[in-house]
Amino acid sequence: MFGVIATALRVPRAIVFATWRTGVSAAGHVLAGGGWVPPQVGELGVVVVFCVAYALGRRERGMGVVLAATATAFQVGGSIECGMPELIAPTTRLHIAWLEAHAEWGPGFHEDGFGLLPSDAVDSPTGFAAWVARLLDEADQAKAADADGVRCAYRWIVEGDRVLGGIALRYGFSEFVEWAGHIGYGIRPSERRRGLAGWALGRMLDEARELGMDQVLVVCAADNVASVKTIESHGGVLEGIRGTRFGPARRYWIKIGVPGG
Known part of the structure; x- marks a missing residue:
């Protein structure tokens, strides 16, 4: 029961994180002059770093919430993709x-x-x-x-x-x-x-x-x-x-x- 409550409490944090990483990525895209750094690349990098830190902190269950939020943000049905020309x-x-x-x-x-x-x-x-x-x-x-x-x-x-x-x-x-x-x-x-x-x-x-x-x-x-x-x-x-x-x-x-x- 406690695990369910703890996971539920991480959901709002995951949503905040997803919003935050999108803003960081957009800022990086602007600073790059709209050039060689597509927004998805910056987002993916932040997600990887965050998930590694989560794993090292032994919060494996919370990683699932973060990855789910990431998949939703990318709108690819559970997988992470970067746009290609x-x-x-x-x-x-x-x-x-x-x-x-x-x-x-x-x-x-x-x-x-x-x-x-x-x-x-x-x-x-x-x-x-x-x-x-x-x-x-x-x-x-x-x-x-x-x-x-x-x-x-x-x-x-x-x-x-x-x-x-x-x-x-x-x-x-x-x-x-x-x-x-x-x-x-x-x-x-x-x-x-x-x-x-x-x-x-x-x-x-x-x-x-x-x-x-x-x-x-x-x-x-x-x-x-x-x-x-x-x-x-x-x-x-x-x-x-x-x-x-x-x-x-x-x-x-x-x-x-x-x-x-």
Whole structure:
């Protein structure tokens, strides 16, 4: 009877602890600039330390209460998981989430990888649906390529229901590809410094390989140190620097080979 009462008394403490650890994790995420420390990682670390301390204190029964509260907070039915990014095709399901990312960029030519044109009316559901349909059409093998014979596969970098960035693979060669490159990408400001660009670039290089491409051209602003490091980490070899309407740009070629080659 005493054990039941003691365990019941630990429940409120577990709830307080769950609330506290969530706040600590959120603060860590903000201090990291919304960058490389997702909230779940901080939460998991605090939970592990707390549970070890609980075990060393010989309060094994209380650990069960803490773990139950943790599972509830993560809403995964009794297991602890961390969110993982993935690449998906454009979808109307994430209209609101995409607009949030779009607003974070602000005005200007920053959203590489999304295929957004000045004429795209993405604020309204109808306009957004039309834009998404156009993006999907550009990658449809059953439909005609553009006038230059170039197709483009667009992917959004998402984590749960949040849009973190976008990346595009253009296959074929045209005047546009000559100055913009085969692959273009952009990461929303609050999610940079997490390695997302490098991860997404690697995935798109795999897709290019599957399409039979043996090398791709990747272009970035000459002063974009982060993109330079990302491209060079995937074997990018500098061809040179050229002037563009947006300023000097570094041009890299990445050799990727073909499957089974």
